Amino acid sequence: MEKLIVEENSQNKRIDSYLVEKKVNLSRTLIQKMLEDEKILVNGKKQKPSYKPEEGDVITIEIPKPEETDLKPQNIPIDIIYEDNDIIVVNKPKGMVVHPANGNPDGTLVNAILAICKDSLSGIGGEIRPGIVHRLDKDTSGLLIVAKNDQAHINMSKQIQDRKVIKKYIALVKGVIAEDSATIDMPIARSTKDRKKMAVDPQGKEAITHFKVLKRYDKYTLLEIKIDTGRTHQIRVHMAYIGHPVVGDMQYSNGKNEFGVEGQMLHSKYLEFDHPITGKRLKLEAPLPQYFIEVLEKLRNREIK
Numbered sequence: 001m002e003k004l005i006v007e008e009n010s011q012n013k014r015i016d017s018y019l020v021e022k023k024v025n026l027s028r029t030l031i032q033k034m035l036e037d038e039k040i041l042v043n044g045k046k047q048k049p050s051y052k053p054e055e056g057d058v059i060t061i062e063i064p065k066p067e068e069t070d071l072k073p074q075n076i077p078i079d080i081i082y083e084d085n086d087i088i089v090v091n092k093p094k095g096m097v098v099h100p101a102n103g104n105p106d107g108t109l110v111n112a113i114l115a116i117c118k119d120s121l122s123g124i125g126g127e128i129r130p131g132i133v134h135r136l137d138k139d140t141s142g143l144l145i146v147a148k149n150d151q152a153h154i155n156m157s158k159q160i161q162d163r164k165v166i167k168k169y170i171a172l173v174k175g176v177i178a179e180d181s182a183t184i185d186m187p188i189a190r191s192t193k194d195r196k197k198m199a200v201d202p203q204g205k206e207a208i209t210h211f212k213v214l215k216r217y218d219k220y221t222l223l224e225i226k227i228d229t230g231r232t233h234q235i236r237v238h239m240a241y242i243g244h245p246v247v248g249d250m251q252y253s254n255g256k257n258e259f260g261v262e263g264q265m266l267h268s269k270y271l272e273f274d275h276p277i278t279g280k281r282l283k284l285e286a287p288l289p290q291y292f293i294e295v296l297e298k299l300r301n302r303e304i305k
Contacts, residue, residue, distance in 0.1 A: 006057040015042070016049040019059070020158070026061075027154055034061070073115035074106060080116075081284050086152040086277045087145060088113065091286040094141040094263060098132060113146055133157050134165075134230055139248075142169070142268025143286045147276070155276035160230065168270035169225040169235060170214075170288060172295065173244040174253070176304065177221040181212035184238040188231040197251060198233045200241045207231045209238045218302040220247065224269075236264055247295075259295045267292060 009018060016031045019040075026034070032049045034040045039062040042051065053059065079091035090109065097104040100111070110132065131147030133156040147153035159165050189204030191197040208228040215222040221244065225235055236252045239245055245253035248261040255262070272283045288296075 002061040002063060004059040004061065006053045006055055006059065008055050009053045012052055014049060015040075015047060015051045015053050015059070018053050019061075020154075026063075026150075027157060071100060071110060071114060072106065074111040075115050076107065076112035078109070078112045078116070079286075081143065081286055082282065084275075086148050086275070087156070088116065088148065089143055089145050089271065089282075089284055092136055092141055092144050092268075094139050094289060094291070097138050098135050098144070109144070117148055131156075134160055136268055137233065137236075137264070137266075139263025140169075140266045140268065141286075141289050141292075143271045143284060144268070145271065145273070152276040156273070159273055159276070163228055164273065166270070166272035167227050167230075167268065169227070170267045170269045170292075171211075171223045171225055171235065171239065172247045172265040172292070173221050173223060173239050174247060174257075175219065175221065175244045176216050177211075177213055177223070177244055179213070181210070184209040184211070184242060186238060186241065188234060188237055198231065198237050200237060205229075205231060207234050207238065209235060216304040217299045218304065220299060220302075222296070235266060259298065261291065261295065265292060265295065 004022065013021065015035070016028050019026065019031050020028050031040065035047060035049055038046050041047070041060050042053065042057050044060075079093070080088060081091050082089040090113075092098070092109055097108045098110065100106060100108050131149070131153035133145055133147055133153060136142065136144055145156055147156055156165075185208050186200045187202060187204035188198050188207040189201035191199040193199075206229055210226045210228070211223045213221055214224055227234055231237075233252070236246055236249055240249070240252035246264040246266050247257050247259070248255055249264040250262070267288055268286065269288070270283075270285050272281065274280070275282055
């Protein structure tokens with residue numbers, strides 16, 4: 001049990017934001033759940049996340065003891081780009097699911113990370129697990145950050161939330177894009193027609209995608225894409241919406257392509273962020289996967305100058 005006496009709340013913050021700022025090693029989402037479950041009390045009473053602490057308030061926090069997960073470590077080879085005591089940055093291969101779910105009970109990135117991390121894992125959410133702080137779709141390859149402990153997990157989550165993490169992707173899309181660069185600022189929500197898909201929706205959450213053309217080919221364009229937000233399927237939805245779906249994307253186009261590629265040609269190439277503990281600025285890159293290089297080689301003689 002932890003006890004915190006409020007000295008002041010000069011910015012009139014909500015209790016969930018206030019506690020995150022006080023670095024109690026709990027995520028905002030978990031704080032909200034603990035308030036609901038009465039694991040966090042104010043002056044011995046239950047409060048909503050919107051409650052604004054006042055000077056003299058006594059906040060008690062019953063920290064959940066992490067329980068062992070039923071996920072199993074698996075010795076799966078994984079390309080580690082960077083590792084220290086706090087984080088791992090991996091180059092996820094195309095076709096690998098990040099977290100076990102229905103239809104993918106094992107063989108995931110999480111199973112591989114469990115074997116690598118062993119006893120050094122995040123316990124956020126009351127469960128000992130690798131701290132997956134952001135995700136990549138199954139068929140999107142490239143850089144992914146994994147936190148080894150709660151402090152690193154919370155810090156990285158906040159950096160992503162505050163848009164301090166620079167994420168750049170490489171994508172091959174259908175069609176020749178005329179603009180050298182552009183920004184797509186269109187909100188995204190779950191599709192009302194197909195619950196497995198996302199869609200541009202005026203009622204959705206803000207989604208901002210910047211792209212610049214690297215090369216133009218006959219019938220295709222190679223792009224560098226930077227995202228300010230991390231909505232589910234964001235790049236794929238935005239590119240399909242403007243009429244240039246990612247090559248191989250079965251969900252947001254027919255997926256058919258002359259190269260026989262299955263799954264979107266989308267690679268998380270570059271990440272830049274502050275180390276969650278030391279504060280050192282890290283700049284990391286992952287090379288394009290071999291299949292991607294081979295497709296570009298086939299297109300080399302079709303480049304539009």
